[in-house]
Amino acid sequence: MSIRVGIVGISGFGGGEALRLIAGHPSFELVYAAGDGSAGSRLVERFPGAPTALANLVIEKWDPDALPHLDVLFASLPTGASADALSRVPEEVKIVDIGGDHRYAEGWTYGLADVWPERIRGARRVANPGCFPAATLNTLAPLLAGGLITPGNIVIDAKTGISGAGRGGGGSFGYAESNENLQPYGLLQHLHMPEMATSIEHLSGGSAAGLVFTPHLVPMTRGLLVTTYCRGSASTGQCLEAARDFYADRPFVRVTDRPPQTKWAAGSNLSFVSYAADPARDLVIGLGVVDNLGKGAAGQAVQNANLLCGLPETAGLGGAPLWP
Secondary structure (H helix, E strand, C coil), X not given: CCEEEEEECCCCHHHHHHHHHHHCCCCEEEEEEEECCCCCCEHHHHCCCCCCCCCCCECEECCHHHCCCCCEEEECCCCCCCHHHHCCCCCCCEEEECCCCCCCCCCCEECCCCCCHHHHCCCCEEECCCHHHXXXXXXXXXXXXXXXXCCCCCEEEEEEXXXXXXXXXXXXXXXXXXXCCCEECCCCCCCCHHHHHHHHHHHHCCCCXXXXXXXXXXXXXXXXXXXXXXXXXXXXXXXXXXXXXXXXCCCCXXXXXXXXXXXXXXXXXXXXXXXXXXXXXXXXXXXEEECCCHHHHHHHHHHHHHHHHCCCCCCCCCCCCCCC
């Protein structure tokens, strides 16, 4: 079965990762690529390693009113750039929005695929979680659903590779500024805060008031690690057991006894979670690792598209992480 797919925003890091995964997908056929600055180029000019079958596909100027016949459209556009345009895409075209405009928007399903796959199956419009929420919510979900932690006053300390800033991230994220450097950013107002707070409340049935989230850029290309500090009297063993039960039938989440590392997930759609708890201090620490371009963006987007299309959830996503 050939499913015709397109990617808009293909020249960005998220769009390029989607291209890599779709090129090896057993059912998806890339027939449309779109961008703005890259329009008119062949894929091989933007991606010299593009597969031969796709090398001469011409990147078109993004115009939602002039789409070819598509079954699925992946949109990887900057926040604020997709809401109006995607509203003009025909209803019969399924959309996975990797960008930030439709998370918890009316008419869109929030695509936290490892936690709520049943909500995604049969949907037509799916909003991919942000990279930080993907790691954070996969870590917290078993604890919140099981009542092992309180949903309020959670502190999230997060580190991501420079590709998390996007290809158009600006001059402050260049090599000279980023190498041998650690940069906090988006304090108190990061765009991922609302979706994390809303998801925490949905998972727990309680209030996420007091949520604190501080992201940092670290001098590596890709990878994301979150450390969450929560209140709860559960032991380390109870947290690990709850997570293993919660993710027992989920193909991409690995629960580990030892703290995960970013290289474990590099180039993959895997999500690693682990815990350390001190009941005497009413403290639970949750650790989560994803590849910010994999599970944090294009990997989860393909996983969501598989669910939309009734395919095996793992289709095109079985590759092992890069190591070393």
